[in-house]
Amino acid sequence: MKRHHGMKVEIGKSMGMPALFKGIGLKATAQRQEILQTFYDNEGPMTADQIAAKMSKVDMVTLYRTLETFVEYRLIKKLNLSTGITFYEISDTHHHHIVCSKCNLIEEVDSCEIGTLVPHSKKFSFISEHSLEFFGICKSCAKS
Amino acid sequence: MKRHHGMKVEIGKSMGMPALFKGIGLKATAQRQEILQTFYDNEGPMTADQIAAKMSKVDMVTLYRTLETFVEYRLIKKLNLSTGITFYEISDTHHHHIVCSKCNLIEEVDSCEIGTLVPHSKKFSFISEHSLEFFGICKSCAKS
DNA sequence: AGCTAAATGCAACTTACTTGCATTTAGAAA
DNA sequence: TTTCTAAATGCAAGTAAGTTGCATTTAGCT
The missing domain is CATH 3.30.1490.190 (Ferric-uptake regulator, C-terminal dimerisarion domain)
Structure with a gap:
């Protein structure tokens, strides 16, 4: 499955991001919403640094902690590829x-x-x- | 393919480790020989720290540099598994x-x-x- | 035995990530 | 709508794995 321009997955808009977070018992903070939106807006795996670069400004500690939380709640997946750096991607299709x-x-x-x-x-x-x-x-x- | 006790791969003894290194244009230093012997003596993937622990004494810088050299010359393979730490194993069978x-x-x-x-x-x-x-x-x- | 490029080893650095702790904030309750 | 509190954030400092710079040593040619 390939996502491309004009075909963004907009869970945030279809169900409301605050509702999504509430549904899993997490506070809908500005940081969490922007991090999740970054996954909606960018296809493919990204490193923590790449995610930060696409965002307005984010503390790396918050980012790492949020990524762990998202992995725990199955919103995203962690990838360990050849490099040794961790990549993260949205949990949609298995591939x-x-x-x-x-x-x-x-x-x-x-x-x-x-x-x-x-x-x-x-x-x-x-x-x-x-x-x-x-x-x-x-x-x-x-x-x- | 499973290696087990009494069935060690003893390239070092069968062809002589100095000859092996010479064949690929590397100096047969004591450190290189002991590192390679550690792979012959221990089956399965090991981290740099695990390798060091099995050796008499080795500078970690030398170990990391030697492991890179061995990977380059295809004596060993690098593995990136889930954890994010690099494992190394001897290059014998593909598995x-x-x-x-x-x-x-x-x-x-x-x-x-x-x-x-x-x-x-x-x-x-x-x-x-x-x-x-x-x-x-x-x-x-x-x-x- | 002497020479030299290759290899080693110490110290200091970097990168990716984590931990501790004080401050702030979301969102439930009053 | 203000108040309260656990949850979340953000700074500072720490850690672990691996790298770089550079002076010293050594393998193995001559």
């Missing part, structure tokens, strides 16, 4: 990523046939998550 | 991992059917790497 080893461009891979690989779950009491990432050189890096 | 979300126990998953999922490579000029990790709760954590 995987394809990452450029040179410029760290991240694209979404829609399909997920991982279910076919999951008999390994016998080794564990249950499998709750999985991550599949592809790494390579993106077309634009290959040109240069 | 994936299953990680306990509670205790961070890491097990190997031998089979790799990812090839079937790679038509996504059209999006990139080529795919050089992929990573597939499963996360869940291991049997021993599930008990407690």
Whole structure:
């Protein structure tokens, strides 16, 4: 699933962000609303720094704490890709990523046939998550 | 593929570690030999700290630099799992991992059917790497 | 044995993230 | 609509993992 211009997910407007926060028992602070709006306005995974850069002004401590809260309440997901830095993206569709080893461009891979690989779950009491990432050189890096 | 006691991979002894380093144009220093031996003696992914703990004494700067060199020369592989800390493991068989979300126990998953999922490579000029990790709760954590 | 590029190791730095604690604020109650 | 309080914020300081600069040492050629 690809989101693009003119097709923004506007949960904030469709149900009201304060209502959304209230529904899960969180205070609808200005900071939380702007952070969540930043996810609505920007598709794809972002680092904490990238999120901060897109916002008017935010204390990094508040940002990190809010991101943890959002992950806990399943509003967003945490991604650990090759770099070691944590990326965050909105929790909509289940998908995987394809990452450029040179410029760290991240694209979404829609399909997920991982279910076919999951008999390994016998080794564990249950499998709750999985991550599949592809790494390579993106077309634009290959040109240069 | 599982390595276990009595079945150690002893490249160091079978071809001589100095010869191995010489073959790739690296000086066979005592530190490099002990670091590589630590990989031969211990199966499974380890963090830099875990490697240091298994060694007689090593400067962390030397260790980090040596690990980077070993990755560059494909003696070992770097793993970025859920935690954000980097793990290193010897480059032998291609495999994936299953990680306990509670205790961070890491097990190997031998089979790799990812090839079937790679038509996504059209999006990139080529795919050089992929990573597939499963996360869940291991049997021993599930008990407690 | 002597030479030199490569490798090491100390100190200091950086980056990503966390913790402690005093101040502020959302939103329920009066 | 003011009052109250737990929840949330924001500053300062701390931590952990990894990096950089630079002087010293060493592998392994000659």
